[in-house]
Amino acid sequence: MQEVSMIYKDFYKKVIDFNKDDFAEFCHRYQKIFYRFFRATKATSLGDLGNDGIISPGKRLACYGFFIDTVDKDGGVATKLKEDFNSMMKSHYRTRCMVFMTKTEGIGPKTQKMLEKLRSRKYQLEHIKENFPDNYEERIKNYRIARIEYVDIKDMFDRLRDIKKGETWEYLLNHVLWVEPPMTLPDKQLDDPAFIAEWLSVAVKRFDNPEAPVFLKHEELEKLQQSLKDKMQRDLRKYKVKSYMDIPYEPWTILGFPASGSSAHIGFSPSFDVPEGFWEDNDEALKMELTPPMLLEIVELMMRLFEGTRKLLVNTDPLFTDLFLQAYSIIGTKYNYSSNFSSNTLQKFQEGKKWREVFTVFVRE
Secondary structure, eight states, X not given: OOBOOOOHHHHHHHHHTOOHHHHHHHHHXXXXXXXXXOEEOOOBTTBSTTOSEEEETTEEEEEESOOBOOSSSXXXXXXXXHHHHHHHHHHOTTXXXXXXXXXXXXXXXXXXXXXXXXXXXXXXXXXXXXXXXXXXXXXXXXXXXXXXXXXXXXXXXXXXXXXXXXXXXXXXXXXXXXXXXXXXXXXXXXXXXXXXXXXXXXXXXXXTOTTSOHHHHHHHHHHHHHHHHXXXXXXXXXXXXXXXXXXXXXXXXXXXEEETTEEEEEEEEEGGGSOTTHHHHOTTOEEEEEOHHHHHHHHXXXXXXXXXXXXXXXSSOOOHHHHHHHHHHHHHHHTTSOTTSOHHHHHHHHHOHHHHHHHHHHHHO
């Protein structure tokens, strides 16, 4: 990935040239960089009800593609601040913070005066009394002042200055979304250990691409699922059997064990290459045997886990390894610790950390 160092002059020139609609889109992309679950709001017959996006349940966004420091005139920032804040407070009473993003450089005196007014407890209580006279007393119980954040071009750049990925700047300023070029899924004609090894490597790299939006991650799981189905269908024809259970699959084993001078040393090998007796004698060894049918069951469970996880308000995306290990653990428990799922392996596996190292080293190499 290309690294760039953006300077304020170039950033300012790009942002200041955005028209009203382009600036709003830019603000939406800006918020998405910091808040993965940011949602732009769509105007209704009543307008946008004072906000252009939902940053979180208690935090909303308004953005202005103009920069005139006037009151009671079209195009004035101070006027729009008051109108949108009042509309937001009336329509979304539980909002605790309003973020205003503008094309200003600094804050004009009239805008500053308006901000001070809107931030005052006196003004906010008067606004509540005016709009909700019938249950005013109930609404002001335990009332907390709604915060207002005013973000100008300098504030935006200061928060972005540590970003070095050229792809992120391209997305932010030019709306060009970089997605890692699709790697080729493994050839279904490979022998089983080679297929599984390649499948896992491609799966982690494609799913964990930090620039890919959530819907693409879900599509990757579907592609991985179809890749396994294609191989297994071919194997049914190859071995002239009717059930996957009758295919003589050769398992591929991921092996991990501690080594001096490092937190983990990872070995990857088909099961027939494992030195006989070594792993049974090493209590610290981790061993995971995989076959295409087992991978298919795991990835199908991962898809269900991902559907649940993506709806949670969390700060980071679930990584492929996290979902894979969670699914593997559930399936291992389901099979009541069969030969492929020893209780020792599952216990260490469920701790997660060591297996994350296994996958990390595997992908890196």
